[in-house]
Amino acid sequence: MRQLNLDQLRTLVSISDLGTFSAAAQALHLAQPTVSLHISELESRLGAPLVVRGSRRVTPTAAGAALVERARRLLRDADEAVDAVRRQAEGRVGRVRLGTSTGVVVDLLPQVLEALEEHHAGIDVEVSILGSNEAMSRLAAGTLDIGLVAMPQPPLRDLVVTHWRSQAMMAFVPQRWKAPKRATPQWLAAQPLIFNDATTHMYRLTMEWFAAAGHSPRARIELNYDAAIRSLVAAGYGAALLPLQQTTDAPLNERMQVLPLSPRLVRRLGIAHRPRATLDGATESVLEILARFGQA
Structure with missing residues (x-):
């Protein structure tokens, strides 16, 4: 029949x-x-x-x-x-796999997810804490949908990376230290330092800033977790170069000084994904919300 x-x-x-x-x-x-x-x-x-x-x-x-x-x-x-x-x-339901660093998760992602919940409550975002290199690798392998990564990134076939936001890098210094109004490579190189892990883009960005002034300092300790670095700075263990986080650094910790850098240093973040023609509706909706929080 x-x-x-x-x-x-x-x-x-x-x-x-x-x-x-x-x-x-x-x-x-x-x-x-x-x-x-x-x-x-x-x-x-x-x-x-x-x-x-x-x-x-x-x-x-x-x-x-x-x-x-x-x-x-x-x-x-x-x-x-x-x-x-x-x-x-239409992008009203679905699951989107997003990878980014701890700093972005703490400072920026909560606002993005709040807006997503308001406009697309049927979309679930699965967040993985990843360095930029691993995020790009997983995007290329198809096990990640969106990466919020440090820029610039070497071009990879079938991946698109566009500018999202820029963050001013600052010197985080223990409160009890006698510090200048602006932190220079010369002054910081003479202090005990806490760096990000040597495999990270943040480490390379920091070392290039020192190298441009003729310095190559060694870190007292290397970590890959911004909140832990801030805690060590507050404890007086050393100084660190980190992006200023508007939500968590606005009420400044009484045990830290946050100094602008001279010369200025900026960390650029990008949104990485596969070509638009290959994306599902849910991923498109998340990209749309992320774009609202971007900077020209």
Whole structure:
């Protein structure tokens, strides 16, 4: 037996609810001969009469009533399936895998996720704490959808990286130290220092800043977690170069000084993803929200 036709089942349900072929035809925007054809084909396919044509009303037979009951469930499931696909395609539901550093997670991502919840509550964002190199590798491997990464990045085939935000780098210094108004490479190089891990883009950015002034300092300790570095600075263990985080550094810790750098140093962040034509709707929606928090 051939598979049941959903349009024909919808016609049968409409006849059962409305009582006549003409009313069903009008409700379904079909010609009445088409409605009659749907029922006759169903009856032929199932080998049983499905409706009784009365003088004033068409009523389902016992077999027709059993089919109507199940047809309602099938049609509801089909409608829900179509709606689910449409919502996925339109970016209203889905799961997006996003990778970024601890600093971005603490300072910027909560605002992004709050806006996403307001506008696209059906999208779940799975956040992984990743360095920029690993984020780019996972994007290339297809195990990540979006990376918030340090710029510049070496070009990778089939990956797009665009500027998102810039963050001023500052010198975080223990409060008890006697410090200048602006921290220079010369002054900092003479202090005990806490650096990011040598594999990170932040480390390379910091060392290039020192090297441009003719210095190559060694760190007292290297870490890869901004909050831990800030805690060590507050404890007086050393000074660190880190991006200023508007949300967490605004109420300055009484045990730290935050000094501007001279010359100025800026960390640039980018959004990395696969080409737009290959993205699903949920990823597009997350990119749209991220763009609202970007900087020209």
